[in-house]
Amino acid sequence: MADYRDVNRANWDERAPAHVDSPGYAVDKFRADPAYISDVVRFDLPLLGSVAGVRGVHLQCHIGTDTISLTRLGAHMTGLDFSGAAIAQARSLAEELGHEVEFVEAELYDATSVLPEHSFDLVFTGIGAIGWLPDIKRWAGVVAGLLAPDGRLFIREGHPVLWSLGDRTDGLIAIEHPYFEQDEPTVWDEPGTYVETDTEFTHTVTHEWNHGLGEIMTALLEAGLSITGFVEHDSVPWEAIDGQMEHLPNGEWRLRDRPHRLPHSYTLQAVKLA
Structure with a gap:
């Protein structure tokens, strides 16, 4: 089997420019309004609270719209992603908008090799990120390695129950894929992407893993x-189940x-013990 990193990187490299051009990422709104922040970060605000003045790192930051949103809220942000194409788009957008954000191209598991250890007040991980990683314990080790004492992890992620659902045409909600982390990935071959675009993609295969809530918290x-907070939500930022979801005024589905x-x-928060 091909290395999951090469397969997934090809997928994300191809989608990065299409995502910048898609209305789903609202790049035009960032350009038009210096105070605009992404719907994802806006949803997070009641639990995230103030980030003014904190030194933060956004893991698996993609094209950087959430990273820039946190910068606009006063944080001193670094973004990290393994896709060179995504990092290039993020750097270009931050420069265009006049924001000082450091974007670093690296594998998630290599983060403590390219970023200063025990130096960040906030590790932020956005939705749809950890499913690309095969080992949640290694991920937790990276988070701990980046956080300063008393530093905080903030992660909102798709629920592992949602990720385990099968595609059905009869309207039933049925678990058909692994809930718990498996050694081997679930392999998908899907032609499109999760935001609106007319782009036709050639790299359509991805390798992904689910991680149960107990596995994440234990790690x-x-x-x-x-663990300082855990909240489950009845919405996600994209149409996760085709034809069965309604679009809410806040941009969620x-x-x-x-x-x-x-x-x-769900939203999970944790603090590194001093």
């Missing part, structure tokens, strides 16, 4: 962090029929 605890049946996403 963080074993890495020396204390929610199951149309009895949404209380499904945990859509």
